[in-house]
Structures are given as structure tokens and as C-alpha cells.
Amino acid sequence: MNEQSILQIRHLSFRYDDEYVLQDINLSIPKGAFVGLVGPNGSGKSTLLKCILRLLKPQEGEIFLFETPIAQFKEWHKIGFVSQKANSFNTGFPATVYEVVASGLTGKIGLFRSLKKKDKEAVFEAIEAVGMSDFVHRNIGELSGGQQQRVFIARAIVSQPEFLILDEPTVGVDVHHVQNFYNMLERLNKQLNITLLLVTHDIGTITEKVTHVACLNKHLHFHGSVSEFAKLKTEDLSMFYGHHLHLLTHDHA
Template identity: 70%
Template sequence: MKQPIIEINDVNFTYDRQKVLEDINITIEQGSFVGLVGPNGSGKTTLLKCLLGLLKPQQGEIKLFGQTIQKFKDWHKVGFVSQKANSFNTGFPASVFEVVSSGLTSKLGLFKFMSPKDRKHVDEAIEAVGLGKFAKRNIGELSGGQQQRAFIARAIVSNPRLLILDEPTVGVDAQTVQNFYEMLTHLNRDLGITLILVTHDVGTITDKVTHVACINKHLHFHGNSREFELLKDDEMSDFYGHSLHVLTHDHSH
């Protein structure tokens, strides 16, 4: 068995006396690519905030890399990409290289100069997301999909072993989304980064991810993507609380 990177045990979270998460148990192994799905208001973002140490569950325990989250200090091992629109002022006068290098701040400190090795890491992160020829371009001149790639490069520049993405394709066109998922597959398979992707895009992800976790206050399903595809439509509708038809895609890569 591979080393578990995330262990969530009996986690409960209540907000304003309302149970948002109830008895959540999930183990995510190193090298997995997990699609975290569920309807709006199902607790997905709350679970992410608990994982990132931003919220503390009232009950239960979360471990990252074998350590309880209270004792965990190696945050450079964890990269996070939020929905772009909420997190960045695209009028900010910075090049792609500068935006990506800002991901080294936690490692280097705010006013440390980058060594040649650091600059090489930035170049490699930009190449990994397919933006090599845009390194000197102002971030505001890029398309929405390209900006999201730059934010992913910023998240992976410190060589994290876990990358968490919160609905990164909101507002991005279909073709860009397809390319985007292929890039995530590359980060997972070729660079060995464990990924958690929060998404509404249930059908599109099933041939990209290795596992699916479906949350709607409770954990309704957690298994590999093939098992998820075999679920009946009415079982899915029970999870979501409304009718849902999962469109699955061609599995030839």
C-alpha cells in the first residue's frame, strides 16, 4: 500500500449550529488524482479549508503526511489554487515569471534574492504548465485559461507533493478546459504530484482522475473512477438531491 498523504477521520464541522460535514472519513494515497464532487453548499469548500488548516473541525482528526494538522509545519509540500477571479487582481503589473516566482516567497522569505537554481525552478514550473513562451508577458494580457495555468505554476514552483485545486476551470471555455485537464494529468502522472480537484464537472473528469469522492454533508461515495462510472443515475441523484445524468467520455488516451 502506498503512503497515505491525507487521512480524514470522523470529521464533523458545524457552522452556525448547522452541520456542514458529518462523519467524513477519507484516506488519499500518494500519487492519487481525486475528483471531489458534490452540489453547491455540500461542504466541499469547508472540507478544503479544514485540510488547509484554515478551519478546525469540532470533532475528528485530519493528518497530512502522517502528522496531525495542528503539528504539521511543512506547508511548502502543499500547493493550493483557488478560483482565479476571487484571488488575483489581473491589472497587477507583473510578468508571468514574477507571478510564478512569488510562489517561492514562503520558502525564501519575502526579500531574499533568487539564486540561479530558484530561477531554474521558476522556468521549469512555467514550462510544466505550457507557458514557456509567455514567461515575460504581463499576466493581465493572458487569457483566463492561461492565467489559471500561471497560478498553477505558482503553486507548483516550490515542488509540492500535494496540489489542491478549488474549481479552477470556472469561466474557462470548453477547449481550454480539456487542455487544462490534460496538463493536470501530466502533473500527476509524470511529476508524481498528488492532486485533489474540486469540480462540478462530473462527466469530464471521470477519465482523468484516479478516484472520486462525492460529498453532500456526508461522504456518499469514495472509490476509483471506474466504480464511480458504474453507479446508476438514480444512485447519483440520491447523492446530489436532484436528478443527474453522468456523461462519461472516451477512455482512449
């Protein structure tokens, strides 16, 4: 295999009791890809992420991370995860941006270990990568929802993961800052060569940024390049979603 596979899912199915949430999912993400995973509420997106992160075990199928069966995979430091933080984060938490991002190194250097010079440099580099250098000593509770989410992405990338998974990270982000947020993700993908899997509802915006799109609604109805996705008819998308759908594109000039 010439192109390294970051994630491979083969014939994966997951069910609660007798009800299938995911059925016969086949998905491959190569190194360097930026994949937008879209689908309606209840389509199984969160369940699929939990299977990838080994929080749930599918009843059928296989998952490979970095070409290693997930049961044997040990290099979890290669994977970063950013959840829907905005609705649950305690804004009164007494920590600066620097401290929050530095906490992302705990798994790598150990708990209660002092940061070495190279670790501190990595913290500042991660903060700079998400455009938050001017806020490095600001208490995180003083930041906007979008700024807080940028900090949590910095925390996820400070240990230099090769694969970053984001579960609807723009929840709670002001609509006027969403485009800047996606621009930041695009830079992480292109400049730092981080492979991204982004779960989102914002189909119109992400198609300007991602390299691939996957449409999930219990089954994986589509998985391909952005150019292939652009050729889909509105009727096809409506069928995937189970209801009529208008695909909106945005002019951000």
C-alpha cells in the same frame, strides 16, 4: 503502512452553530492519487478544503497530513493550493508570468531574497510544466482566464509541493480550453508524481483523468476508484446530489 498516506480524515464533522455542514467524513488519499471531489453547491466542499488547510477547525474528528496530526504539521511547503482565481484577480496587476511564478518561492527562500540559479531554473521548469513557456515575459493581465489559471498553478508547484489542492480551477476558463487544462493536470500527476485533490462540478470530464472520485453532500456518499464509480447507477448519483442527474461523458477525439 506500505503506501504513504498524503491525507487522512477520520470522522470529521463541522457545523456552524447547530447546523452541520459536514458530518462523519472519512477520506484517505494515498500518494500519487488524483482525486476528483464532486458535489452540488452548498455540499460542504469549500468547508472541507478550509479544514484541510487549517483555515477552519472541525468540532469533531481528526485530520492527518503526511501521516502527521494537522495540529503538529509544519511542512506546509509540501502543499500547494489553487483557488477560484478568475473572478477576483486584478488583471491590471503589473507583473510578468515569470514574476508571478517566482513569487511562489517566497515562503521557501524568504521575502526580498534574491533568486539563486537553481531557483530561477525551478521557475522556468514550473512555467514549462504548465505549457506557458512562450508567455514567460508577458504581463499576466494580457492573458486569457485559462492562461492565467495555468500561471497560478505554476506558482503553486514552483516550490515542488507533493500535494496540490485545486478549488474549481476551471471557473472562468473558456470551455474550449477546459480539456487541455485537465490534460495538464493529468501530466502533473503522472509525470511529476504530484498528488492532486480537484474540486469540480465537471463529473463527466474528470472521470477520464482522475484515479479516484469522492462524492460529497454533507456526508461522503462515495469514495473509490474511477472503475468503481463507473458502476454506480444514475439513481445513486441523483440520491447523492439530491436531484435528478444526467452523467455526461465527452468524446474529445
